[in-house]
Amino acid sequence: MSARTPRAAAPWVRTRLRTAPGAACAFALLVLVTAFLAAAFPRSVDAYETKGLRHDLGTATPVHSVLELKGPQPGLELRPAAREAAVREDTMAAAHAQVLKRLPAPLRADTAESAYGVRTSTPIAAGEPWFPRPFGLDPTLTYATQSGLSSHATLRTGSWPATHGTVSMTTGEVEAAVTEETAKALRIKTGATIAVPTRGEDTLTVRITGIVAPKNPAGSYWSSEPLLRTPSLVAKPTKDTPRYYWIAALLLPPDAAPALLATAGQPELYWRIAPDVSGLTALDVPQLRTSVASLEGGPGLLAMRDVAGATVSMATDLDEILTGYEGMRSAIQPVVTVAAVGIGAVAVVVLLMTGGLLASRRHAELALLRARGGSLRGIGGRLLAETAVTAVPAGALGLLLAVLTVGEARLWPAAVGAGAVVVLVCAALPLRTALQHRTPQTHVGRDDLATARPSRRRTVAELTLLVLAAGAVFALRRRGTDAEGGTDLLVSAAPVLVGLIAAVVLVRLYPLPLRLALRSVSRLRGAVGFLSLARAGRTSAAGTLPLLALLVALTTAAFGGSVLAGVADARDDAAVLATGADARVTGEADSVPLSAGLVRAVEKAAGVRGSARVQVEFGVALPAAGDGTQDAKGTTLIGVDPATYAALARSTGLGPFPADRLRAKGAGAAPDGDRVVPALVSPSVAERLGDRPLGLRALAGNFKVRAAATVTRTPAVDGSSFIVVDAAAFTHRQTTALLLTGSGLDAKELRAAARHSGEKISVQLRSEERATYVDTPMQSGAERIYLAAIVAGAGYALLAVLLSLLRTAPERTTLLARLRTMGLTSRQGGRLLGFEALPQALLAAVGGLLVGWATIALLAPGVDLVRLALSSGPGSGRLATAPLRTDPWSLALPALGVIVLTGAVAGVQAWWAGRRGSITELRAGDSR
Known part of the structure; x- marks a missing residue:
C-alpha cells in the first residue's frame, strides 16, 4: 500500500480572502465602478449618436x-x-x-x-x-x-x-x-x-x-x-x-x-x-x-x-440632413473625448494607487517569502490569481450593469473598456511586486520626499512630458478640438498633460516651503507643530502619484463644469439677443405702433419692474459712401429714452453706454432739419458716417446725426446695422416695441392684454426663448457625459485622498500610541495628524485651483461650444462663438472637498486610535 501524499496547507487565495474580506470587497467595488464607467462611456456615445441620427431624420x-x-x-x-x-x-x-x-x-x-x-x-x-x-x-x-x-x-x-x-x-x-x-x-x-x-x-x-x-x-x-x-x-x-x-x-x-x-x-x-x-x-x-x-x-x-x-x-435632401448631423457629431465628439481622457487618466492613477497600497501593506510578507526562496514567478502568479478572483467577477458585473443601463449600442467597445480595467488591475500588483522584490530585501531605507534626489531618467521623462504638454496645448489653441480624419488624442489629452506637468513641478517645489516652515516652527515652544511638519517632510517620494490623481481629477472636474457653464451662458446670451430684455412686446413686423392703452396695460402687468419704449424704423437710407456707393438695404433707426434704454443695455450687457452721451440737446424745440443729434451706432454705420454730422431722412423726422459711441449690439434689434438716437428729437413719435424687465413675468397676462387691444401684437419672453433651445439627443448625451465626468472626477479625487492617507495610517497610529505614552493628549494627537496632512492637502487643493484655472485659460481659445450649446434652431445663427468660461464653483468645491476630507479622516483616525489604547497598538508590533 503506497504512502499517501501529505495534504497541502489551505489554498493561498482562499486564505488571503478570508484574512482581509473588507479590503477585498472594497477593491471589488472600485473595480466594478471603474469597469462600469469604462464600459458605459462608449455605449453612451453610441447611444446618443444613434438617437441624434434618428432625431435629425425623424424631425426633418x-x-x-x-x-x-x-x-x-x-x-x-x-x-x-x-x-x-x-x-x-x-x-x-x-x-x-x-x-x-x-x-x-x-x-x-x-x-x-x-x-x-x-x-x-x-x-x-x-x-x-x-x-x-x-x-x-x-x-x-x-x-x-x-x-x-x-x-x-x-x-x-x-x-x-x-x-x-x-x-x-x-x-x-x-x-x-x-x-x-x-x-x-x-x-x-x-x-x-x-x-x-x-x-x-x-x-x-x-x-x-x-x-x-x-x-x-x-x-x-x-x-x-x-x-x-x-x-x-x-x-x-x-x-x-x-x-x-x-x-x-x-x-x-x-x-x-x-x-x-x-x-x-x-x-x-x-x-x-x-x-x-x-x-x-x-x-x-x-x-x-x-x-x-x-x-x-x-x-x-x-x-x-x-x-x-x-x-x-x-x-x-437626405444627404443634406446627414451632412448637418455629421457636422454636429464632429464638433461634439472631440470635446467629449477631452472629458473621457481626463477621467480615464484619473481612474488609471487611482487603480495604480490601489495596487501600491496593497503592495506596501504586504511588503514585509512578500519580502519574507522572497528571502525564504520564493521565486518572482511563483509569488507573482499567486498575487495574480488572488487579484483575478476579485477583479474578474467585479469587471464582468460592471460590464453587465453598463449593458443593462445603456441600450442600443455596440458590445465590443464596452467589453474592451471593462477588460482593460480588469487587465490593468490584475497586472498592477504582480508587476509592482516583481519590480520591488527582484532581489531579497532585509531592510528598506527611508524614501523621504524632502530629501529625495530625482534620477536622470526621471528628469528626462519629466522634460519629455513637458514637451508633449506644450505641444498639445499649442495644437489645441491653434486648430481647436477638431482634427482631420477624427479626434486627435494628443490634443484631447492636453488637460491631463498639463495636470501631470503641474504635479511634477509641485512635487519638486514642495520641499522648499516645507523646510522654511519647519525652521520657523522649530523656534516655537510647542512640539505638535514641529512634529507635524517633520512628519510631513518624511512623506514618501512616491507621493507624486496621489498628487497627480488629485490634480488631473480637479482639472477634469473644472473643465467639465466650465463646459456646462459655457453651454448655459451661450444659451442665455442667445435668448437675450433674441428678445433684448426679459420680455418684448411688438406690433406687426416691429413697425406697427402700439396703442397708448396697450402700453399702459402691459406696464402694469404683474412682475414688470421697468420698461423701455422704443420706436423702430427699418430701411432708413444712409448717406452715400466716399466712393459714391449707396447701401440698398439701409439701416435701422431706433428712437429711445436715454435713461431707461441705458439701464436696459447695462442689465442685459448688450452695448452698455452712458445715458448722457445720447441725450439730445434742445429737446422739445421746433423741428429743424439742421439739428445735430448724438447717436449710438454700429461699427458698419460708424464707418459710413465718419466724424462729421450727416443728414437722415426718415418717417420719424429729418435731422442730422453724429456718432457719439459705437457698440456692436443693442437690445432693440438683433442686427449689425443700426442708429440709436434720443426719441425726443423725432418729429413723429410713437412706440413700436416695448422692452420689459422684471422677474416672474406672467406670459398669460401679457398676452391677454395684447388680445384685448384688438391689435396684432407679438409677446416674446426671454424665458420662453431660452426654453426653445431644447437639447437634441446628441447635445443632451454630451452634457450628461460631462456631468458624469464632474461627479467621477470629484469622486476619484476624494478616493485618491483616502488611499494616500490609508497607506500611512498604520504608521501614524503607531506614532500616536508611542507619543501617548509620553504624555500626548487626544486633542494634541488630532492636531498632530491634521497638521501633518494639511501641507499635502493644501498643495493639492491650491494646485488644483491654479492648474484648473490655467488649463481653461490655455485651452479656451481652441474650444468652441456653439454646436454643443445651440442646435441648428433659431438661435444658432445669433452667436458666432461660445468660448469656454471658467466656472468658479467647479474649481472651488472639489478643492475644498479635498481639504475637508483630509481633515475629517485625520480626526477620525485620531479618535479611533484613542479608543484602542496605547497598549493594544504597541503589542501589534513596530511598524516602520
Whole structure:
C-alpha cells in the first residue's frame, strides 16, 4: 500500500480572502465602478449618436427627408392602350413594391407613409365663377391619384371618390376629393364640378364627391407635398404690385390616372418613399450616404429604372440632413473625448494607487517569502490569481450593469473598456511586486520626499512630458478640438498633460516651503507643530502619484463644469439677443405702433419692474459712401429714452453706454432739419458716417446725426446695422416695441392684454426663448457625459485622498500610541495628524485651483461650444462663438472637498486610535 501524499496547507487565495474580506470587497467595488464607467462611456456615445441620427431624420420635414422617384408620362409614341396600362393601379402598385424591395441597405421604407400615383406637374387654371379670386386671378389646380387615401384620411362629407368602369384617356368624367382646408379656402362643396381642358376639343369633368380630413397631417403622406393638404396663395410674377392667386390640389382615385394623360397638365409618375429611421444607428451613416448617392446617380438609380422606367430620376435632401448631423457629431465628439481622457487618466492613477497600497501593506510578507526562496514567478502568479478572483467577477458585473443601463449600442467597445480595467488591475500588483522584490530585501531605507534626489531618467521623462504638454496645448489653441480624419488624442489629452506637468513641478517645489516652515516652527515652544511638519517632510517620494490623481481629477472636474457653464451662458446670451430684455412686446413686423392703452396695460402687468419704449424704423437710407456707393438695404433707426434704454443695455450687457452721451440737446424745440443729434451706432454705420454730422431722412423726422459711441449690439434689434438716437428729437413719435424687465413675468397676462387691444401684437419672453433651445439627443448625451465626468472626477479625487492617507495610517497610529505614552493628549494627537496632512492637502487643493484655472485659460481659445450649446434652431445663427468660461464653483468645491476630507479622516483616525489604547497598538508590533 503506497504512502499517501501529505495534504497541502489551505489554498493561498482562499486564505488571503478570508484574512482581509473588507479590503477585498472594497477593491471589488472600485473595480466594478471603474469597469462600469469604462464600459458605459462608449455605449453612451453610441447611444446618443444613434438617437441624434434618428432625431435629425425623424424631425426633418417630409419635404426634405422623403425620397421621390418620378418620371414623365409614358411616351406619346406608344399606343393609347399601352400608355393607359402604364399608369393603372396594378402597374403602379407592382412597381412600387419593387422600388421598396430594391432600396439599398441600410435604407428602409416606412410603408405606411409611402405613396405613389400620377399627378399633373403643371397646375391648370380653373374658370368656374364660384371660385374665390382675391386679386381677380383664376385659381390653378393640380390633380393627383395618390394611393391609400382612405387609409390616411377620414371622410367628413360625401363619399369616397371611385371609378365606374374602366377609365381611359377618353373618359369624360371622374370623381375627386379635397381636404377640409382646401374646401374652406376655395369654397368647394360636394357635388361641385370642375371642367379640365384636354389636348383635344373635349373637356374632362371632375366631380367633387367627398371632403376628407387627414389623420396624420404632419406625416410624409400629406406633408411631402403640402399642397395636397393645404392650398396656398401664390404671387404672380410682375414688376408692379404683386397679385396673388390660389393654388390647390384635388385627389382622384388611383384607377383614374389614365384620364389625366389627356389633360394639358404634363402628367408625371411618382413614388414617394418615406424612410424608416427606427432601425438606423450612427454606424450606418457612411453606408447611408453611399446609398443615397447611389440612388441619386449610381447603381441604385439604375436598379430603380429597371422597374419604374428608363427616364425616372431620384431626388431627396437626405444627404443634406446627414451632412448637418455629421457636422454636429464632429464638433461634439472631440470635446467629449477631452472629458473621457481626463477621467480615464484619473481612474488609471487611482487603480495604480490601489495596487501600491496593497503592495506596501504586504511588503514585509512578500519580502519574507522572497528571502525564504520564493521565486518572482511563483509569488507573482499567486498575487495574480488572488487579484483575478476579485477583479474578474467585479469587471464582468460592471460590464453587465453598463449593458443593462445603456441600450442600443455596440458590445465590443464596452467589453474592451471593462477588460482593460480588469487587465490593468490584475497586472498592477504582480508587476509592482516583481519590480520591488527582484532581489531579497532585509531592510528598506527611508524614501523621504524632502530629501529625495530625482534620477536622470526621471528628469528626462519629466522634460519629455513637458514637451508633449506644450505641444498639445499649442495644437489645441491653434486648430481647436477638431482634427482631420477624427479626434486627435494628443490634443484631447492636453488637460491631463498639463495636470501631470503641474504635479511634477509641485512635487519638486514642495520641499522648499516645507523646510522654511519647519525652521520657523522649530523656534516655537510647542512640539505638535514641529512634529507635524517633520512628519510631513518624511512623506514618501512616491507621493507624486496621489498628487497627480488629485490634480488631473480637479482639472477634469473644472473643465467639465466650465463646459456646462459655457453651454448655459451661450444659451442665455442667445435668448437675450433674441428678445433684448426679459420680455418684448411688438406690433406687426416691429413697425406697427402700439396703442397708448396697450402700453399702459402691459406696464402694469404683474412682475414688470421697468420698461423701455422704443420706436423702430427699418430701411432708413444712409448717406452715400466716399466712393459714391449707396447701401440698398439701409439701416435701422431706433428712437429711445436715454435713461431707461441705458439701464436696459447695462442689465442685459448688450452695448452698455452712458445715458448722457445720447441725450439730445434742445429737446422739445421746433423741428429743424439742421439739428445735430448724438447717436449710438454700429461699427458698419460708424464707418459710413465718419466724424462729421450727416443728414437722415426718415418717417420719424429729418435731422442730422453724429456718432457719439459705437457698440456692436443693442437690445432693440438683433442686427449689425443700426442708429440709436434720443426719441425726443423725432418729429413723429410713437412706440413700436416695448422692452420689459422684471422677474416672474406672467406670459398669460401679457398676452391677454395684447388680445384685448384688438391689435396684432407679438409677446416674446426671454424665458420662453431660452426654453426653445431644447437639447437634441446628441447635445443632451454630451452634457450628461460631462456631468458624469464632474461627479467621477470629484469622486476619484476624494478616493485618491483616502488611499494616500490609508497607506500611512498604520504608521501614524503607531506614532500616536508611542507619543501617548509620553504624555500626548487626544486633542494634541488630532492636531498632530491634521497638521501633518494639511501641507499635502493644501498643495493639492491650491494646485488644483491654479492648474484648473490655467488649463481653461490655455485651452479656451481652441474650444468652441456653439454646436454643443445651440442646435441648428433659431438661435444658432445669433452667436458666432461660445468660448469656454471658467466656472468658479467647479474649481472651488472639489478643492475644498479635498481639504475637508483630509481633515475629517485625520480626526477620525485620531479618535479611533484613542479608543484602542496605547497598549493594544504597541503589542501589534513596530511598524516602520
